[in-house]
Amino acid sequence: MEQDTSIGERVERTIDELGEVALPGPPPVHLIGQLDQLPRSGKLVRIEKYALGLPVQSVGDHVRALGSLADVLQDQADLSDTDEALLADCIVFHDFAEVLTGDPPDYTPETLTAGILVAGALESETEANAVIASALPTEMRQRFEASIQVLENSENPVTEFFQMVDKAEPILSIWRYLHAFHDRIEIDRFIEAMDDFFTNPRTLQKSISAQVTEALIFFLSADNARSYYANGIDGLHLEPSSLGHTLLSRFIEHVPMRFIRTKVG
DSSP: OOSSSSSHHHHHHHHHHTTEEEOOSSSEEEHHHHHHSOOHHHHHHHHHHOOOOOOBBBBHHHHHHHHHHHHTGGGOOOOOOHHHHHHHHHHTTTTTHHHHHOOOOOOHHHHTTTTTOOSSSSSHHHHHHHHHHHSHHHHHHHHHHHHHHHTOSSSSSSHHHHHHHHHHHHHHHHHHHHHTTTTTOOOHHHHHHHHHHHTTTHHHHHHHHHHHHHHHHHHTTTTHHHHHHHOOGSSSOOOOOTTOOOOOIITTSSOOOOBBSSSOO
């Protein structure tokens, strides 16, 4: 087998391998297809409550984005090839339970979630994972169970790296919205709607390096987001060699977003 060249490629290959895997019906529930139709609820409730008229990021996009973000931040950790393979599996599998439990919004006030029901028949992530594991082919089930076990142990380099990208992606994807929908966003209303993303303290808690922390502090600034909206990357005066500039050019402006098909707004 040809060796993978990036974590993102490993993620995409595993997603392709899982394309036809489904939970028994009727009707059968295709795991990857369901993730692509499951909204990121933190984005959903804000887009709906503030009538922003924007499409809603899918959980499937979040998963793929983590693979791309891991590639950009790969040099922030010393991961072996085995570690990277396990990290890719953790990225793919970490939200599988949400196919059955829904995507509960993180760091979201009740004033936004009131009246919003999280879809899903199962409330227990452990129960959901057991149902999903039973539907996977043997080799894939072993990888799924190994990744869940790793994610339950926070004191290892794979989990630490995963937690860093998982907590960084939400604010970086707010900037992806600014890039993708510059012509549709009314910036003051957008910043008001997405304020919690800029103030979420958890974004920095899982950083594994001073470089990452410095870059995330930059992206957590609503003033910097306004400057980016007004003037683009050239108006931010970021050093081309900085991690912030790299994240803008290689992730925010480079990785296309995937949205649920349901029209919102």
